[in-house]
Amino acid sequence: MKFSLFNRTAGLRAGQHAVVTGGSSGLGLALSRRLATRGLSVTLVARDKARLATAAASISDAVPSAVIDYIAVDVADSEALAAAFDSLTQDLDILVNSAGIIREGYFEGLSTSDFHDVMDINFFGTVNTIRATLPRLKQRRGRIVNIASVAGLTGVFGYTPYCAAKHALVGFTAALRFELEPQGVRVQLVCPGEFESPMVEDLDRTRTPENRRHTLTIPKLRIDQLADATVAGIDSGQRLVVPGAQTRVLVTAQRLVPSVANAIAQQRISAVYQGPDR
Numbered sequence: 298m299k300f301s302l303f304n305r306t307a308g309l310r311a312g313q314h315a316v317v318t319g320g321s322s323g324l325g326l327a328l329s330r331r332l333a334t335r336g337l338s339v340t341l342v343a344r345d346k347a348r349l350a351t352a353a354a355s356i357s358d359a360v361p362s363a364v365i366d367y368i369a370v371d372v373a374d375s376e377a378l379a380a381a382f383d384s385l386t387q388d389l390d391i392l393v394n395s396a397g398i399i400r401e402g403y404f405e406g407l408s409t410s411d412f413h414d415v416m417d418i419n420f421f422g423t424v425n426t427i428r429a430t431l432p433r434l435k436q437r438r439g440r441i442v443n444i445a446s447v448a449g450l451t452g453v454f455g456y457t458p459y460c461a462a463k464h465a466l467v468g469f470t471a472a473l474r475f476e477l478e479p480q481g482v483r484v485q486l487v488c489p490g491e492f493e494s495p496m497v498e499d500l501d502r503t504r505t506p507e508n509r510r511h512t513l514t515i516p517k518l519r520i521d522q523l524a525d526a527t528v529a530g531i532d533s534g535q536r537l538v539v540p541g542a543q544t545r546v547l548v549t550a551q552r553l554v555p556s557v558a559n560a561i562a563q564q565r566i567s568a569v570y571q572g573p574d575r
């Protein structure tokens with residue numbers, strides 16, 4: 298099959314249908330609202346039905362013309378997910394994988410089940426969702442947008458499970474892209490730094506001081522800034538979207554001068570270091 302390395306998919310278009318996992322909260326909800334504003338119909342996916350209904354209603358309030366539906370399912374449950382998508386009647390143009398959880402703490406204080414939970418949802422949840430939707434995406438020559446993190450490009454204090462899952466997601470996305478782009482499916486990766494969301498509100502109650510200092514090398518982005526930059530990146534067909542100028546500088550520094558970036562991180566962490574045995 299013929300394909301161009303520089304093949305670019307046309308941007309988002311009114312009338313397309315998007316499925317957004319994690320669409321009931323945070324970035325998934327903010328992206329869904331923006332897609333609805335652009336005239337796309339959106340199906341939100343998350344576990345909690347009441348929260349999904351509230352999220353769908355909030356989009357309909359903001360965008361009265363919005364066509365919004367939702368599916369309550371756990372992305373970690375591959376069988377339930379496949380059954381849920383089997384009952385979906387619409388075509389599918391865009392899959393956004395934003396469902397995710399976080400566990401933060403000293404490695405010695407985290408359990409093996411913390412690692413399984415984070416891998417099952419953040420990594421396998423994305424694999425499962427792509428598997429369940431790929432035939433439809435291929436039919437429409439659609440696109441997949443995986444929401445990873447800067448924590449998928451580097452190490453972050455306190456994020457041993459989260460970094461492992463997000464690094465897995467970044468590698469999976471890079472490999473999958475080579476397979477799917479010749480088949481007409483665009484694969485995009487979004488790596489945000491920290492932004493304001495319910496996930497981070499929870500994290501702020503319990504996070505280690507080292508994690509707080511390390512992650513806040515760059516100030517948190519507001520969710521509206523993050524979502525606007527993410528939609529712009531998706532729309533323009535970028536393969537890697539890193540929202541926020543400061544975050545892009547950090548990611549570039551980590552790639553070009555890793556020893557300097559690591560030295561800065563170590564200095565910030567050592568200024569507040571407590572460790573697990575305090």
Ligand SMILES: NC(=O)c1ccc[n+]([C@@H]2O[C@H](COP(=O)([O-])OP(=O)(O)OC[C@H]3O[C@@H](n4cnc5c(N)ncnc54)[C@H](OP(=O)(O)O)[C@@H]3O)[C@@H](O)[C@H]2O)c1
Pocket residue numbers: 318319320321322323324325342343344345346348370371372373394395396397398418419422444445446447488489490491492493494495496497
């Ligand atoms: N916030 C940040 O600073 C930050 C930075 C970089 C990357 N990210 C990534 O961005 C994405 C969104 O984060 P956020 O901060 O917007 O999180 P959030 O507000 O906590 O939203 C997470 C969403 O995922 C859903 N979800 C969680 N587990 C699920 C499961 N097993 N099956 C289906 N849905 C599930 C949640 O709904 P239910 O609980 O009802 O299922 C919720 O809708 C995540 O992948 C996160 O790792 C976040």
